[in-house]
Amino acid sequence: MSQIETFYEVMRRQGIxxxxxxxxCSLTAAALGLGPNFVPQIANAMETKPRTPVLWLHGLxxxxxxxxxxxxxxxxxKDVVLSMISLDYDDTxxxxxGHQAEAALEETMEKYKGEYILAVEGNPPLNExxxxxxVGGKPFLDQLKRASKHAKAVIAWGSCASWGCVQxxxxxxxxxxxxxxxxxxxxxxxxxxxxxxxxxxxxxITYMLTFGKxxxxxxxxRPKMFYGQRIxxxxxxxxxxxxxxxxxxxxxxxxxxxxCLYKVGCKGPTTYNACSTVRWNEGxxxxxxxxxxxxGCSEDGFWDKGSFYDRLTNIPQFGIEKNADxxxxxxxxxxxxxxxxHAAVSALxxxxxxxxxxxxx
Amino acid sequence: MSDTQVAETRVKAAELASTATASxxxxxxxxxxxxxxxxxxxxLRLWHWVTVLCIITLCVSGYFIGSPLPTMPGEASDHFLxxxxxxxxxxxxxxxxxxxxxxxxxxxxGNSHARELFIVPIHKKKWWAELLHELRWYLFLEKTPxxxxxxxxxxxxxxxxxxxxxxxxxxxxxxxxxxxxxGAGSWANNWFxxxxxxMGQSQDVHTWHHLGMWYIIIFVMSHVYVAVRExxxxxxxxxxxxVGGWRMFKDDKPx
Numbered sequence: 001m002s003q004i005e006t007f008y009e010v011m012r013r014q015g016i017x018x019x020x021x022x023x024x025c026s027l028t029a030a031a032l033g034l035g036p037n038f039v040p041q042i043a044n045a046m047e048t049k050p051r052t053p054v055l056w057l058h059g060l061x062x063x064x065x066x067x068x069x070x071x072x073x074x075x076x077x078k079d080v081v082l083s084m085i086s087l088d089y090d091d092t093x094x095x096x097x098g099h100q101a102e103a104a105l106e107e108t109m110e111k112y113k114g115e116y117i118l119a120v121e122g123n124p125p126l127n128e129x130x131x132x133x134x135v136g137g138k139p140f141l142d143q144l145k146r147a148s149k150h151a152k153a154v155i156a157w158g159s160c161a162s163w164g165c166v167q168x169x170x171x172x173x174x175x176x177x178x179x180x181x182x183x184x185x186x187x188x189x190x191x192x193x194x195x196x197x198x199x200x201x202x203x204x205i206t207y208m209l210t211f212g213k214x215x216x217x218x219x220x221x222r223p224k225m226f227y228g229q230r231i232x233x234x235x236x237x238x239x240x241x242x243x244x245x246x247x248x249x250x251x252x253x254x255x256x257x258x259x260c261l262y263k264v265g266c267k268g269p270t271t272y273n274a275c276s277t278v279r280w281n282e283g284x285x286x287x288x289x290x291x292x293x294x295x296g297c298s299e300d301g302f303w304d305k306g307s308f309y310d311r312l313t314n315i316p317q318f319g320i321e322k323n324a325d326x327x328x329x330x331x332x333x334x335x336x337x338x339x340x341x342h343a344a345v346s347a348l349x350x351x352x353x354x355x356x357x358x359x360x361x
Numbered sequence: 362m363s364d365t366q367v368a369e370t371r372v373k374a375a376e377l378a379s380t381a382t383a384s385x386x387x388x389x390x391x392x393x394x395x396x397x398x399x400x401x402x403x404x405l406r407l408w409h410w411v412t413v414l415c416i417i418t419l420c421v422s423g424y425f426i427g428s429p430l431p432t433m434p435g436e437a438s439d440h441f442l443x444x445x446x447x448x449x450x451x452x453x454x455x456x457x458x459x460x461x462x463x464x465x466x467x468x469x470x471g472n473s474h475a476r477e478l479f480i481v482p483i484h485k486k487k488w489w490a491e492l493l494h495e496l497r498w499y500l501f502l503e504k505t506p507x508x509x510x511x512x513x514x515x516x517x518x519x520x521x522x523x524x525x526x527x528x529x530x531x532x533x534x535x536x537x538x539x540x541x542x543x544g545a546g547s548w549a550n551n552w553f554x555x556x557x558x559x560m561g562q563s564q565d566v567h568t569w570h571h572l573g574m575w576y577i578i579i580f581v582m583s584h585v586y587v588a589v590r591e592x593x594x595x596x597x598x599x600x601x602x603x604v605g606g607w608r609m610f611k612d613d614k615p616x
Contacts, residue, residue, distance in 0.1 A: 218545065220558050228545050230563075244433045244442030254432050263429060270563035300562040312427060313568045324568050325428070328575025335579050339586045342499075346590055349501060 007046040007209070021046070028210075031203045031278075033225045045210040052209055053108050053116040055147055056090035059140045060133045060167045060176050061122025065158040066092055068195035071281070072202050088116070091135070102136045109150060117208065118151035120144065120161045124182055125174035132174040141182065148183040153214060155189050155204065156180070159297060162192035162222075169303035180221070187214055190221040192273075194297035199278050200226045220300075222272065231268035231294050234276040237261070255291065265309035266293030273298040397607045398510050400474050408464045409603055415457035416577060419531075422450035423574055427567075451539060458532045474511045481521050488514050506595050510608055516587070523580035527573060534570040538563070 005013075011021055025042040029035070058066075070093075087093065088108040091101055108116055122140075125132040130139030148154055156179050159165040167176040180188050191204055204223055207215045215223040232238065240246070241260040248254060248263055262269070268276070271294050275286040287294055293309070296302040306314035312323035322330075401409075425446050433440045468476045482488045492514035497503045499515065507513065512520060537556035540549030541563060560566045592599040598609040 219554060224545060230541060233542070233544070239437045242442075242444040243437040243440035244429060244446075245437055245440070246429060246432050248432060259432065267564065270567060272563075296564065299564065302562075305562075305564050312571065313564055315568065315572075324571035324575065325424075328572065328578065332575060332578055332582065335582055339582060343586065343590065345501060346594060350594055353504075 005051060006049060007051060008043075010051065011046075028203070028206050031199060032207050032215075042206075042210045045212075049209070049212070052152075053088045053112045054119055054205075055088060055105060055108060055116055055151075056093070056119045056121065057140075057144060057147060058091055058135070059120065059122030059124050059144065059160070059179075060174070061158065061160045063092055063121070064195040065121045065160075065201070066090075068198045069157075069201050070198075072198040105147070109147060113150045115152055116150075117153050117155060117205075118147050118186075119155040119157055120179050121157040122160045123164060123168070123176050123178055125167070125176045127173070127175035132176075144179065144182055148179075148186055151186055153189065153208065154179070154183055154186045155191060156221075157191055157201065158196055159192045159194045159302070162190035163300040163302075165194060166303055169301070188221055189214055189217065189223060192222065192227075192298040192300075194302075196298070197226075197274055197278050197280060200274055218272075226274040226278075227272040227298070229272065231271045231273055231276045231288070235268055235288060236276065237288060258291075261288060261291075261293040262311060264293055265307060265311055267296030267299070267302070267305075267308070268294040271296040271299050396610045396613070398610075399606055400472075400510060400602055400608045401606045402467075402471055402475070403606065404463070404467055405471060405475055406603060406606055408460050408467070411460050412457060415453045415460070416581065418449055418453035419457065420574055420578060422446050422453065423571075426450060427571055454532075454535050454539065457528070458536070461528060461532065477511045477517055478520055478525060481517055492518065506591075508596050508610060510597075519580075519583070519587075523576070523583070527576050527580055531570065531573045531577065534560075534566055534573060537566055538570060 008021065011024075012018075016024075022039070022043060025046065026036070026039050029038045029042055032038075056066075089101065089105040091097075094101060094104070096104055122133075124130055124139075124141040124144050126141065130141035133140040135143050156162045160167065160176075161179045164172075164176055164178045167174060168178070180190075189204060189208075191201060193200070200223075203226065204215060207223075207225075215225060218224050218227060232241070235241075237258065237260045240258070241262055245257075245259040246254060246263040247259050247261050250264065260266070266288065268288060275294070276288065279286045279289070295308045296305065299305075306312075306321070306323070310323070312325060314321035314323050315327065426443075429443060429446075433442055465479070468479050491507065494503060494507060495513050495515040498506045511517075533553055533556055536549045537553040540547055540552075540554050541557070543549050545554075557563055557566055560569055588599045591597075592601075596611050598607075598611075602608045
């Protein structure tokens with residue numbers, strides 16, 4: 001695989017016209033939240049920069065991130081980004097298999113030392129020396145450590161790599177951990193979601209390739225351009241929330257009218273993602289638009305935050321699962337009873353004291 | 362510390378003795394002397410009652426943010442109920458926080474009693490002895506309580522651990538959540554946004570903030586009960602002191 005080709009050359013070779021190419025650049029600029037003056041900059045970078053090799057590893061995961069990625073809305077994204085990034089190793093997508101595939105991985109790591117981008121889908125289990133996830137006869141943990149050693153940057157695809165997701169949910173028997181627990185010396189871009197939105201994934205990669213740097217990240221390492229706001233902030237049902245119009249039960253009148261799903265447990269107000277703006281499947285819809293609340297799949301530990309259909313989180317530390325209000329009411333009731341009892345004894349004491357006093361007098 | 366001196370002179374100047382008749386049948390007249398000391402200065406009293414109103418507003422509005430009222434009928438454009446409830450919560454939160462900052466300032470410039478809320482003298486042996494005495498008084502093991510110009514040791518400990526810690530926790534988590542709405546780059550997000558990853562994620566902060574409300578509610582319940590009880594059973598005034606600022610003693614006996 002030659003690395004002299006630029007992105008633009010690859011695109012032209014695939015039969016894409018210059019007009020389409022420029023449209024793609026504008027679309028990318030818009031998707032990344034950049035102004036129109038960035039379009040020539042993107043186009044120029046595409047025309048001049050050699051492609052960057054990307055290694056795409058799979059740990060404990062369900063491949064939903066890959067599935068999402070290959071369904072990018074814009075045909076250019078689907079056709080081009082994959083070839084654009086020179087995906088040298090991706091065991092689910094590449095033609096090679098077995099020893100050949102592993103050889104490709106070794107070759108790229110050797111040839112482009114310190115220049116390749118490592119994309120990780122899924123995460124490593126640490127229990128039993130990582131034996132719960134074996135790739136090419138070795139624990140995935142080893143492969144991850146080795147591949148990250150000379151990577152320029154690391155992308156954590158999806159909630160597995162970013163937070164741990166379902167395999168790290170309690171009681172986490174395999175001790176699956178997000179990749180930042182293993183890779184500590186490299187910049188990691190988290191692109192959480194179960195799966196992340198395809199346009200978000202291609203957007204992040206395009207940004208890195210065009211500008212040669214990481215996108216601006218928030219405190220938790222997520223690209224601000226896509227994870228800067230909550231689903232709730234841009235939800236089209238937000239006016240119903242502000243008005244106090246809620247779905248009380250599934251299939252009630254309010255559900256038919258498309259009111260806010262807050263009371264049936266929508267996690268939109270606590271979830272940072274671009275679903276309410278970018279949407280899914282070529283911008284067709286997203287969960288809330290389909291009538292179901294957000295389950296908060298791009299948030300840390302979302303499996304362990306109680307029911308998808310309750311607003312208040314259950315707190316399992318209290319044995320029986322209770323939410324903050326139930327615990328609060330119980331404790332306040334206890335304190336109230338204690339106060340009442342104490343007040344009764346106090347009144348009695350006061351009364352006897354008074355009597356003593358009067359007796360003395 | 363000229364403030365303390367001023368406070369002391371005020372105590373002396375204020376030692377007015379007033380006589381009161383306990384019963385009016387003439388024969389059995391018990392004469393009580395009430396000595397008054399100026400304890401709580403005006404800004405401190407104002408802060409107390411502003412905080413009371415804020416806490417009530419915050420608890421009610423906060424509860425309805427977590428568990429909203431039944432659905433409003435009609436067009437969304439006709440209503441703004443959640444908007445108003447959230448506005449009340451945020452406005453009261455701002456007032457509470459700013460008043461609390463003012464209260465910290467007053468601990469520096471006010472009289473010595475203004476510092477009691479923040480500085481618990483756990484290094485003093487006497488304080489521990491009196492704490493034990495107060496505990497025994499509350500367990501009905503002591504017949505008479507001690508006299509205090511400011512807080513009694515148990516009251517002081519409770520005020521610090523429930524109120525000061527509780528309010529600081531609620532202000533920090535509250536503004537962290539507020540910063541989520543105002544967004545990245547807003548002052549609330551810049552100052553308090555770090556709380557969210559610290560506690561896990563946004564929903565965890567919501568849960569903690571919610572539990573914090575119950576912590577404050579328990580504090581308020583105990584605080585009101587103890588204030589009323591002490592007002593009746595202790596040897597000094599409590600409730601009127603937070604209104605007028607003067608501490609009245611009900612007897613002349615030492616301690």
